Amino acid sequence: MSKKNASIYDIAKEAGVSTATVSRTINTPDKVSSETRRKIHSIMERLNYSPNALAQSLVSRSTRTIGVFIATVNNPYYAEMVHVIEKHAFHNNYSILLGNTGNWIEKEEKYVEIFVKKQVDGIIFVGGRNVTDPHSHHIMKTSERIPVVLTNHALVGKNIYCVLSDEAEGACMAVQHLIDTGRDRIAYINGFNFSYPSVVKKDSYIKTLSRNQISVNEDLIVNAPKDNMEGGYAACEALLEKGSEFNGIFVANDMMAVGVMKKLTEAGYAIPGDVSVVGYDDIQLCHYLTPSLSSVTQNISKLGSMAVQLVNDVLEGKEVGKITYLHPELKIRESSLPH
Amino acid sequence: MSKKNASIYDIAKEAGVSTATVSRTINTPDKVSSETRRKIHSIMERLNYSPNALAQSLVSRSTRTIGVFIATVNNPYYAEMVHVIEKHAFHNNYSILLGNTGNWIEKEEKYVEIFVKKQVDGIIFVGGRNVTDPHSHHIMKTSERIPVVLTNHALVGKNIYCVLSDEAEGACMAVQHLIDTGRDRIAYINGFNFSYPSVVKKDSYIKTLSRNQISVNEDLIVNAPKDNMEGGYAACEALLEKGSEFNGIFVANDMMAVGVMKKLTEAGYAIPGDVSVVGYDDIQLCHYLTPSLSSVTQNISKLGSMAVQLVNDVLEGKEVGKITYLHPELKIRESSLPH
DNA sequence: ATGAAAGCGCTAACAG
């Protein structure tokens, strides 16, 4: 469009030195006499010089950028993850290429290919994945080239690292809490039926009921059509239609829980008077809802920082654990107060 | 770490052709005999070849990546913008480098520099900016090299393009609606005092009151300390402490409105019985709150797609308008029903 | 249809 940007060559010519010297004043300033250094700097300034990272990366074999994939930024939980990851990435001098997959595997595959072509130094997949696609071929293939980190999903592979919140433990805490506060007919509203965290939570929900000698009623388990407020609303509607009595609900994530509470309120149920509700993720909103929503928190901050740290450490050749579990915590609020 | 990735040179050697031919089968397949093409393809497959986009970009002078800056992904409004932008970018074969600035100008400046070094094809700044920094030196400087698009902020410059929702109109609609439904003491909870959208809304709020012969009470205008739920809560608290009576509140964004409603509820006010509330942005959550929150919607989808379209069009040399205004719309829900 | 060679912007031996 306009005139070409100044290159290292232009600077060199203008300064009457070689390109090597210019390169040195950028990368190893002390190997250049302060005089020429000053001169070169002033010329750079004047020519509005900016090093071309493409060329640098081409030789250094490192782009200092990490590819990050999430299902959808619209979910505050994911948004917070992106936020934390971005923060730590920046702090460690990485940029992030963001890919929103919408849980659409074909898009993800294409995206991974693009990011690999663009030579990202590593890739982070945020959030649980579909368990029916256990081998995730494109992930395995990618991990042959660069480190891959998964968040809240367990996958084993040569260059694959996982950091996850123990959702079995979290679900157990939630359900046990409902039981301990006098609820004996507890429904479970599941997220996407085949996602790893959903499977784990459902399993834990069932086990916890059993451990407390409460029989599992299949009518009280419903899969939400979508992983958001709308889905929670619809799921709760379905639950009500089935007609089985319940006095507690454990919801696989907070956004769905918002929909659930909306539906319950519309249907005339008092929370927690008639039914007690516990969500999952502990997004900020929980605190501001009326009634405020009890939830299980996953230490997103740690999760995100570890994810970045992992790719960084691997790139630096450090030894790191393949899989790390973090302990969740239950936050009790108004929605699950004993009646 | 592991063995070097296959390059075009390896493929060429293996196939007994020149690198030029390999390059051609990638970019202009029809200029290569179908026989060699097939052979080369199979070798690529076998060697798990992936073109190095750095090298490609170095010669093509285009990276097909756009830098996107936002204040914080945590705000659902911004998250949705990112979502839309990402979607359109992907569709147009761009990737996005995401920078979360937290309204921290020094970070933004550093980030812009990094993205420019990384040769992004264009930059999109999402959301209103600080009006006290009117010339935004780094933006002007950047726009000398690549197209810059601003969303919800007006800035004039050679290679700068803006697309914004008419927030003056939106604020006017909100306030007029409150007046029309019988509210005559209307408070305004402002966002960050110096951000462009806040200034515009406040101005419009005042004008609309005047136009309706309602005097402006400075006690009813409060600047939130933060641009989120917490800030809205605190602002509402401050408002109540001032002691001036009010029966309607216009809040500069929905997240703050959530905090406002929480505080009002805690303080024993009925919504909309005692006080009517209208927010701004129309995030999805509005519908699911109890009571549901009236809000002004900005057609985020259009805003985001236009932003991407603008950088794309400019890069392709098309003529585009420097500034485009979109009309907002008022969504009336329970929180502002007439009493 | 294919190859040779120059060049994109920068770095890194090696030599002085």
Place this chain on the structure above:
DNA sequence: CTGTTAGCGCTTTCAT
């Protein structure tokens, strides 16, 4: 401290 040179992986004339 500085210059020369080769090379990172790919594209693109210009020949053939």
